[in-house]
Amino acid sequence: MAAEKSTVLIYSTPTCVYCKMAKKFFAENGVEYKEFNVADDYEKAVEMIKKSGQQGVPVIDIGGKIIVGFDKNAIKEALGLN
Amino acid sequence: MEEYDFIIIGAGSAGLPAAVYAARFRLKTLVIGEVVGGTIINTHIVENWPGVVSATGWDLMETLKKHVDANNVPVLDEKVLSVERKGPLNFIVKTSDKSFKAKTVLFATGTERKKLNVPGEKEFENKGVSYCAVCDGALFKNKEVAVIGGSDSAAKEALFLAEHASKVYIIHRGDKIRPEPINGERVKNNKKIELMLKKNVKEIFGDKMVKGVKFVEGGELKVEGVFVEIGANPNSGLAAKLGVKLNEKNEIIIDHESKTNIEGIFAAGDVADRHFKQAITGAAEGVIAAFSAYECINKNCAMEQQ
Numbered sequence: 001m002a003a004e005k006s007t008v009l010i011y012s013t014p015t016c017v018y019c020k021m022a023k024k025f026f027a028e029n030g031v032e033y034k035e036f037n038v039a040d041d042y043e044k045a046v047e048m049i050k051k052s053g054q055q056g057v058p059v060i061d062i063g064g065k066i067i068v069g070f071d072k073n074a075i076k077e078a079l080g081l082n
Numbered sequence: 083m084e085e086y087d088f089i090i091i092g093a094g095s096a097g098l099p100a101a102v103y104a105a106r107f108r109l110k111t112l113v114i115g116e117v118v119g120g121t122i123i124n125t126h127i128v129e130n131w132p133g134v135v136s137a138t139g140w141d142l143m144e145t146l147k148k149h150v151d152a153n154n155v156p157v158l159d160e161k162v163l164s165v166e167r168k169g170p171l172n173f174i175v176k177t178s179d180k181s182f183k184a185k186t187v188l189f190a191t192g193t194e195r196k197k198l199n200v201p202g203e204k205e206f207e208n209k210g211v212s213y214c215a216v217c218d219g220a221l222f223k224n225k226e227v228a229v230i231g232g233s234d235s236a237a238k239e240a241l242f243l244a245e246h247a248s249k250v251y252i253i254h255r256g257d258k259i260r261p262e263p264i265n266g267e268r269v270k271n272n273k274k275i276e277l278m279l280k281k282n283v284k285e286i287f288g289d290k291m292v293k294g295v296k297f298v299e300g301g302e303l304k305v306e307g308v309f310v311e312i313g314a315n316p317n318s319g320l321a322a323k324l325g326v327k328l329n330e331k332n333e334i335i336i337d338h339e340s341k342t343n344i345e346g347i348f349a350a351g352d353v354a355d356r357h358f359k360q361a362i363t364g365a366a367e368g369v370i371a372a373f374s375a376y377e378c379i380n381k382n383c384a385m386e387q388q
């Protein structure tokens with residue numbers, strides 16, 4: 001594992017199941033992440049919309065690469081998993 | 083090629099219960115489903131699964147998945163691309179990178195949400211237009227939103243959204259909505275929810291984000307969120323290709339034993355032709371399909387004459 005670890009951010013809401021799936025996927029693959037609850041955190045909600053140009057959750061930021069929704073293949077690719 | 087007695091396509095409230103029973107019948111079973119848990123995971127609160135007073139759809143299906151795991155049935159989260167019949171009780175099920183042989187197959191493939199197909203819908207998807215109130219509803223705190231549809235699901239979405247939004251309009255083309263009576267009462271008693279009946283949306287408009295909807299009947303409504311809940315189409319395409327008979331709504335026709343017109347092929351849940359579609363009825367159909375598969379492999383397979 002020579003690759004540098006990217007910072008992983010997830011913008012989520014408490015009831016969003018695709019957010020839960022994404023977090024489960026991170027946990028299963030030993031990926032550390034920082035989570036922002038955009039239902040309560042207005043500033044982070046604005047940041048999420050700015051980054052992704054839309055307001056669906058989850059938005060996942062992997063070292064600057066923005067992924068909308070729980071797109072497992074895109075996440076794997078961005079993390080260099082496989 | 084891996085060989086199974088019973089392959090279940092779909093990992094929702096019909097497919098997972100079928101897996102539990104199939105394991106107990108000692109059928110070698112595999113579940114392949116795109117979304118483990120199925121569509122009910124997007125239901126905020128489920129209050130009509132007997133034995134569970136109230137749970138989120140997600141938690142309920144996590145429990146069911148654990149039940150499947152406890153019976154050592156593998157669940158693959160993949161998309162099935164084709165099902166072919168090679169001969170009597172001999173089917174090939176293919177995913178993007180694997181093929182499996184199966185004596186019997188259950189289609190528990192559920193449904194896909196219908197779109198409105200009006201201008202602005204695609205353009206503003208996730209920019210105010212959503213198909214999942216549970217996912218995105220919290221982002222509409224103190225905003226005005228609309229739910230389009232008149233079903234029980236539409237009423238439940240409106241009730242969930244009313245926990246966050248300042249105002250929720252239910253826009254429906256008919257002259258009344260048709261929720262479960264208990265949810266109808268809740269809608270009626272919720273001061274934030276207002277019905278707009280006999281209205282057809284012709285356009286969703288906005289700039290960067292949604293600003294409102296326009297009606298065929300004239301006039302417009304300013305809202306920042308539009309939640310589309312106008313029903314669903316059965317995922318019966320793969321079954322149809324195999325020669326499975328569908329009804330006029332493209333639902334798979336099944337008998338009392340969850341059998342289709344093809345020996346060894348079964349269907350259960352929202353994809354099947356039952357009028358009253360509930361998680362619990364789908365579960366029952368799935369369980370019956372598992373028993374039918376067991377009998378089919380050990381005795382005979384013919385569909386009952388109707």
